[in-house]
Amino acid sequence: MTEATTALTNAPLPVAPGRVSITRAVLRNPLGLSALIILTLIILISVVAPFFAPHSPTEVKIDKILAMPSSDYPLGGDGAGRDVFSRLIWAGQNTLLGALIAVSISLVLGSVAGLVAGYFGKVFDTTFSWAANILMALPAMIVLLALYQTLGGSVYSTMAVFGVMLSPGFFRLVRNQVIAVKNELYVDAARVSGLSDARIISRHILRVVRSPIIIQTAIIGGIAIIIQSGLEFLGLGDPATPTWGGMLQDAFSNIYINPAGILWPGLIIAATVASLVLLGNAIRDELGGPRASAARPRAKPRHGHAHARTQGTEALNPGSGNGPLLRVRDLHVGYGSIENPLTVVRGVSFDVTAGEIVGIVGESGSGKTQTAFSILGLLPRGGRVLSGSIKFRGRDITFAPGNEMQKIRGRDLSYIPQEPMSNLDPSFTIGHQLVEPMQAVFKISKAEARKRSLVLLARVGIADPERTFRSYPHEISGGMAQRVLIAGAVSCGPKLLIADEPTTALDVTVQAEVLDLLRDLQREMGMGIVLVTHNFGVVADLCDRVVVMQNGRVVETNDAETLFSAPSDPYTQALLAATLDDSPPRPPLAVTAAGTSKGKL
Amino acid sequence: MSETDTSAPLLEAKNVVVEFPMKGFRKAPFRVLHGVSLDIHPGETVGLVGESGSGKTTIGRAILGLVEPAAGTITFDGQDITRLHRKERRKLSDSIQVVFQDPYTSLNPTMTVGDILSEPLLVKADLKGSARTRIRELLDQVGLPSGAVDKFPREFSGGQRQRVAIARALALSPRLVVCDEPVSALDLSTQARVLDLFIEIQERTGVAYLFVSHDLSVVRHISHRVAVMYKGNIVEYGDGDQVTSEPVHPYTQKLLMSAPVANPVRQRERRIERHTMLAASSKEGHN
Known part of the structure; x- marks a missing residue:
């Protein structure tokens, strides 16, 4: 493991101003x-x-x-x-x-x-x-x-x-x-x-x-x-x-x-x-x-990385009829001033065909979440697409204005967030939060929306849909909350679902259930999924194709099986080597080898 | 002192019960630990794995004296440390130390790394003079340059901050370090390097770890023995290989089956295996 991880860049000590009196x-x-x-x-x-x-x-x-x-x-x-x-x-x-x-x-x-x-x-x-x-x-x-x-x-x-x-x-x-x-x-x-x-x-x-x-x-x-x-x-x-x-x-x-x-x-x-x-x-x-910077700093991209490759994306999608469901080309996303923006995504290209699950995987600061947010048109304040194009169902949505994106989101394009709890409003019941958007999108009556919501809640594996429908977010568990959000995301029958670390906040047993649910729903509805994650296990479980990102760039795009069996990029290789799945378990402590004295460090 | 006696456990917890008072008049307290027993030998890593709310962090805090058990005993090196006074507890600081999960909140943002590392040394009068040398030694041990002394935690990445936290724990050459999810906030590659650092320090100094984590593969990598917690009880406790490869308890089996493998082919097999297992257990439940 040690040899492999040396391939990963060791971040130098940052230089920043010291104490400010x-x-x-x-x-x-x-x-x-x-x-x-x-x-x-x-x-x-x-x-x-x-x-x-x-x-x-x-x-x-x-x-x-x-x-x-x-x-x-x-x-x-x-x-x-x-x-x-x-x-x-x-x-x-x-x-x-x-x-x-x-x-x-x-x-x-x-x-x-x-x-x-x-x-x-x-x-x-x-x-x-x-x-x-x-x-x-x-x-x-x-x-x-x-x-x-x-x-x-x-x-x-x-x-x-x-x-x-x-x-x-x-x-x-x-x-x-x-x-x-x-x-x-x-x-x-x-x-x-x-x-x-x-x-x-x-x-x-x-x-x-x-x-x-x-x-x-x-x-x-x-x-x-x-x-x-x-x-x-x-x-x-x-x-x-x-x-x-x-x-x-x-x-x-x-x-x-x-x-x-x-x-x-x-x-x-x-x-x-x-x-x-x-x-x-x-x-x-x-x-x-x-006080603010005591919190987690926003990941900044490091400069000077050589391998910016977007290999095989064209070849992997040979003229699939009407073209891919989602087509991202040379996407650049930046923050800050117009003259001198801080670029966090630099030239990302990939495709998602209908019914395909594509994983975007990388470590913190790789730009994977920024890429997902720019597809949704939901970049945080100060962030914007600098150049490149995003085509969804053949239509260029790169710079689509807010009201146009709003029509696409919640119909053809849906989103599952990382933190289920913070994405539910604590002051409204679960039912209200499901019914309201449905009424707005489908122009249906409240009773009809309620009926559909209960069916959906049952579909996402909630045991007592009626009770959950009446519950407030604090009354349900994190796993349940994520199921509710998945129910909301698929309620409109989207063509593409963007899931940003959908299981990271969940316990591993709940994660397995949510992954099963996502797989089943995808098969039923035939939607494409972009799954943003840092967990290679989740990628292996769900994805057909994988985009590996590092410092805002795509370092490798491959189908899942090849990526895991024969990764081509050294960074992917190092990341896979760092997973502990295949590391041998530590043997029991031999009594003779045990620390018999309190060693001086 | 039984420092050279490796057969006797360094730390022994017996039937530890921890309860938290509930809000409201005369409400029964909430029992977090239902009589947990655990032993750690010198130089050993005991992994404690469980999901959120299983009580794995609470047992660590009880050992550190940050929560007081309602029943049971905790002995360290033959001394009963279950309910120590602040003064006696402070004497233990050179024996038992801690590394917390979140390197972003476990370091005071207003203090330099040098200040943070000198803190435990200040308590020991005999170490005050040599503090600077010791800090340099500590930084060197955790792979940070000595220039880090004058920097603030915010100037470091998560992995580097966790190294500072490890250096702080090692400052007084403790014999037991309670590690509460020390790598779960870190990136995959950083996580691997920090785990290797933990192992390397243990092999060099013979320190014992109680390694709390939700991640079975992390625990498997670092632990000699593994305890699995579920709803305030230890449901399985044994050699790391056995518990993490051929678990006996149904909950451990479920935990193992739920963790996805970074290999699509093997993950498919594991998934099918898990579904078969779940189907079998639900059938049992119905009968």
Whole structure:
């Protein structure tokens, strides 16, 4: 086996960008960068207010009451003759400090409680979730107004209370994330590796919840500033301390005398809050990538493969009357931009004659599924046929528009998917999902469609068709679901059935039954089948002819018996050699040969 | 310690019962394992084959301490490990390790390969200093270049990720590795290479495997002995050749007959054989 598999290409280590820190990611994002600059400016100027502001916030000049901007008062004077510009800067200190208190308290309280509740569950989860629900049920503004006097009229202590009231936002976020991560296999692996709970939390859990916490912090910060300004606008807080909300109130009471006065505090509040929200969005956008790419990457074709051969396809179909049922010629399928598409299928040609079962076999990334989808006209978003032709019953459907394909699909051309469960709508009964398309295609009554559906369900080997007809998808097994989809696919008597890995998700005993069913149906109805699979056993069981694909190209087309007994392409040979059917079973462990000591690796 | 005694099993599970609580007030728990017994000797591979829902993964998780059995005992090297405290369990980490099915979710996507491999080494104080050398050794063993250290899991193919997972399992030189469908997410050719890697490591180090898989041909290739699970019970347990070539239990026979052979002529024969067998058994059922 080892010699044979060396013929298979050993993929080189990929070269890809390494770790992307949050800071660098945000700096790359123009929106994030400008938000960050504005925020830094506002914070910096507020911090150095004593050195930066031209006047004291309480300095009053009688002649400057509601004055227009001048060199002394760059933004004019307020209702008490104080410098609006200086007060804006001084007020930044107070407003930002209040927001900081609220955010810090909610962040620490919510995150810690969320971590504990999510990770340890049970009593912690019940108690903390209950407390969070109570807090969320309280109307924040009213509580704050009521507490304001009780707490001694300090904006800061009010903001501290507000922090507690905001903490369920962090709590729920962190708790849900932790619960999701806790069940990941890598956390199980860490447990088996002997890591303590504290280490698992710091190494695995915190890494994942870190970025959502940062995003939430930015947004909560914005909310805190708005609520605080709102409270001050209503007249709470010390009138002697400058705050953005207090300035807004002063400007509002003089709005008929100096309408422009309301502009400055309004602008600074808007700029700060908008920057915080935009920063949060930018972080989310930039960090959205790694989370997504943790999933299976889309297979990319490797370049530089020599054997692109489409042998014998012409010879195998010598003028069969009206020509083949399906004729694919030099098909290219690509994704991405028009100028520089990523080609996943490169020059695939094959034929399917009526009543023939053709297998398309290959490993992941070979382009077999993309080929099947382009025949159906159902390429995923961004994918399209670049060149070549697909002829179905003599008609060119390569670039047929959607509505025309829709007429062909579900009548002459049918499809069986890989994942039966995800292809049934969980909110409708099986019966509904069979009857509706039948009514649409055949223009028959509901009762007639129902009758036909029950016959079909019985035909595909479902023991109690009536009951299955009334069932919802979650009430039936995966094997049953695949039978239902097969029933739906053959309901219109298609000429060609495209089956994409139809048994891969099924248990081997169920797979055998489904393969039997497909074979019987094919014989009964005389339809052609294109069977996409990675399993050579399935190919051997069902197919008349086989197309072997690698990296988007056809490397061999052969009739099934010749392919298995005398494969011509080295890649096919290597693949067949990698099947374990004929490998000898491992002999029992000889007692003498057993590992008698714990060998050092 | 009976490290040199090859006649005594390294791991022994006796009548292990696992139940999962059902949702709803006072609902009877769902019994996943109905008293499963299993033994693994040092340096041996025991294959555990079964279909989805047969409980084959659960027995592996019980051995790893990730689920707690409701009854029965599991002994490792003479020590009862059925219900260990977290602390005692953590001491076992250098003896029992795991390779999971899905190399896409068993590696933390935010950690580099170096971080992932140093994780088990961090636990052992005496290994902290030599971690870097050890990681290079491990990568070399599983056939990955040492440049892989600074890369992230997403930069690797499925087969390469599974190699990283194997390296992580080997980091502390364990004596038993529970392999839960370690090749079923891989392409055919990758699967063959990873299986050869498993065998090669075993021959070199004498590690024992509990190899869980749904694929009879994979289990047959790697296992000295094979156990067949069906609905929470082991229905057949014996030498790999016997169980996978001439099974005795009707379920194993059905399993064997259902797996298609990559040869049209032989597959046709097998299909006919299977239909005859099914017809015979349904006749029996009617009588």
